[in-house]
Amino acid sequence: MSLPKTIDLAAMKTGGLIKQIEKDLFAIRLRVPVGRMGADHLCKIGEVAKKYGTGMLHFTVRQGIEIQGVPFADIQAARDELEAAGLRIGACGPRFRVVTACPGAEVCPNGLVDSAALGIAADDRFYGRPEGLELPHKFKVTFAGCTSCCPKPQENDVGFHGQVEPELFEDECNGCGICEVTCKEGAIVMGDDELPIREEPKCIYCGDCVKSCPTDAWKVKRTGLAAFAGGRWGRHPELGQKLADFIEPERAMDIIASVLKFYKDEGKRGERLGVTINRVGLAELKRRVL
Amino acid sequence: MSEFKVDDSLDLRGVLCPINFVKTKLKLEEMDTGDHLEVLLDEGDPIANVPRSVKEEGHMILKVDRPEGDYYRIVIKKS
Numbered sequence: 001m002s003l004p005k006t007i008d009l010a011a012m013k014t015g016g017l018i019k020q021i022e023k024d025l026f027a028i029r030l031r032v033p034v035g036r037m038g039a040d041h042l043c044k045i046g047e048v049a050k051k052y053g054t055g056m057l058h059f060t061v062r063q064g065i066e067i068q069g070v071p072f073a074d075i076q077a078a079r080d081e082l083e084a085a086g087l088r089i090g091a092c093g094p095r096f097r098v099v100t101a102c103p104g105a106e107v108c109p110n111g112l113v114d115s116a117a118l119g120i121a122a123d124d125r126f127y128g129r130p131e132g133l134e135l136p137h138k139f140k141v142t143f144a145g146c147t148s149c150c151p152k153p154q155e156n157d158v159g160f161h162g163q164v165e166p167e168l169f170e171d172e173c174n175g176c177g178i179c180e181v182t183c184k185e186g187a188i189v190m191g192d193d194e195l196p197i198r199e200e201p202k203c204i205y206c207g208d209c210v211k212s213c214p215t216d217a218w219k220v221k222r223t224g225l226a227a228f229a230g231g232r233w234g235r236h237p238e239l240g241q242k243l244a245d246f247i248e249p250e251r252a253m254d255i256i257a258s259v260l261k262f263y264k265d266e267g268k269r270g271e272r273l274g275v276t277i278n279r280v281g282l283a284e285l286k287r288r289v290l
Numbered sequence: 291m292s293e294f295k296v297d298d299s300l301d302l303r304g305v306l307c308p309i310n311f312v313k314t315k316l317k318l319e320e321m322d323t324g325d326h327l328e329v330l331l332d333e334g335d336p337i338a339n340v341p342r343s344v345k346e347e348g349h350m351i352l353k354v355d356r357p358e359g360d361y362y363r364i365v366i367k368k369s
Contacts, residue, residue, distance in 0.1 A: 109346065176354045181362065182338045212342045214351030 016089035017075060018066065026075055027058065027066040029090035030082070031127070034101035034119035034143075035063025044085045052078040062140070063100045064090050096132025096139045096260070099123040104145035105162070111145035112207050112223060113162030113249055119143045125253050131260050136267035136276070140232075141256060143225075147206040153228050154239040157273040158259050160225040160252055163205035163245065166218045170195055173217035179209040205245070224248060227255055229285060230274035238274045241282050244290055258289040294352055294365045297325040303361050307335050311343045318349060318368050326352065327366045337362045 018027040030045065045065060049055055054069030070078050079089060090098050101119030105111030122141055126132040132139065142151040144161035153159025175194030187202035188209060196218075198209075205226075209218045224246030231240030247255060259273070262285055267276040277285055300317055302310040314329055321327060331337045341351050341364055350367040357363050 109342075174352070176351055178337075178341050178351060178354045178364075181333070181354065181356075182342070184338070208338070208342075212338070212345070214341065214345050 015092040015095065018092060020069065022069070024072050025069050026072060027068045028053075028070055028075070028078060028082070029060070029064055029066045029092065031088040031090040031098050032064045033099055033123035033127075034116045036103075036116060036120075037065075041085065041087055044082070044087060048078050048081055051081075062098060064098060091127070092138075094135045094137050094139075096126045096129075096135065096141070098127060099141050099143070100151050100156075101143040102145050102150045104143070108145055109211075110148055111162065112147075112164050113143075113145055113225065115143035115145035115151075115160075115162065118160070118249060118252055122253060122256060126256060126260070131257060135260070135263060136269050137272050139260065139263065139273065143252075147204055147226075153226075153231070155231045155233050155237070156240065157229065157231065157263075158256055159228045159231060159240055160247075162223065163226050164207040164210060164223050165205055165221040165246070166198065166203075166207065166209050167221035168196060168198065169217050169219060171217075172215050173213075174215050176214060178212050178214060179218060182208050182212040184208065222246060225252055227252070229259055229289075230272075230277040230282075232272045232274050234272075240274070241277065243286060255289060259285070262288050295326055296328045296365065297321065299328040299330075301330045302336065302340075303330050303332055305332075305336070307339050308343075310336050311340050314340060314344060314366070315347065318344075318347075318366065321368045323368055325368045327368065329364050329366065331362050331364065333360050333362065337364075340364075341366075 016029045020027055049057055049067045052070045052074045053067045056068045058066040058068055099119040099122045101115040104115030106114055140156045141158045142153050142156045144151050144153050146162050149161050153161050173195055177190050179196050180188045180190050185202045185204055187199045188196045191197045210220055226245050227243040227247050228240030229243050232238055263273050266280050331340055344366055348369045352365040352367050354362055354364045
């Protein structure tokens with residue numbers, strides 16, 4: 001295998017090139033923040049895959065795309081062509097990874113916050129930046145638009161989901177009872193006066209009552225993010241622990257920055273954040289982050 | 291329910307999401323503004339989803355009740 005003169009070895013070290021089992025073949029991992037991509041970019045990826053690779057693509061579990069079967073000698077040419085079209089190479093290794101998210105409030109009827117926009121903001125702020133490099137291990141972040149948690153915030157090193165606190169304006173309620181039958185948590189019961197009563201301890205702040213109310217008597221008192229830290233999958237899965245509820249969305253980036261600093265300061269090489277938290281303590285993480 | 295007149299009725303018991311919503315939407319399109327449509331829906335997903343989608347289309351849910359058994363009856367006012 002000859003080394004092409006133009007290969008950028010420094011760029012190879014930042015990841016995104018994955019050796020395949022076949023001799024001399026690599027997969028090129030693309031950076032696709034929040035799994036969102038224009039159709040023109042997708043066409044370009046197809047072109048490059050057919051020109052340099054085997055013509056096969058792999059859609060990763062973190063919403064990325066990998067071009068399979070690119071010979072080592074063609075990596076630089078393939079990269080140049082992708083980058084000229086505005087496509088970027090993704091990461092592997094002990095770094096802040098490409099951020100995932102669901103489509104969120106912009107698209108999804110269940111969305112409470114614009115998770116895709118938050119994910120893109122986090123990706124811009126941390127991906128490939130000093131704060132997100134030279135970490136003990138990989139570091140995954142996701143944003144879910146609602147309490148359904150489709151992108152699995154509790155399985156990421158730091159994960160967020162949207163939440164709303166409902167508030168009843170009794171004068172606007174027509175007593176239809178749809179909130180009672182819609183609430184999956186059984187947190188709303190109709191009182192004798194035909195007004196709904198919300199039992200705070202059962203409420204998970206999903207906002208279904210607000211969305212289903214025909215007269216808009218249930219309104220959003222406040223919108224925020226629930227934050228989790230220390231989740232992971234892999235060989236020893238563990239769910240992330242709750243850091244806080246109702247974080248203002250604009251504070252999410254500060255939370256991530258503080259957790260990254262904690263991880264850099266306390267994490268041992270090769271351990272995921274959850275292991276660090278188990279050793280140092282959730283209370284200590286909260287003290288430094290919130 | 292006697293306080294609401296009913297101009298038309300749909301029995302969507304046994305009809306799954308989102309077909310039940312589509313049928314409701316098509317029926318409402320045939321009706322005049324201000325008309326009332328009565329719809330029978332199963333408990334579970336149908337009663338949670340259909341009224342919400344009807345609201346998102348801009349119509350008004352006037353009443354929900356549970357006459358007997360495992361279904362609900364809603365009255366929609368077409369906008």
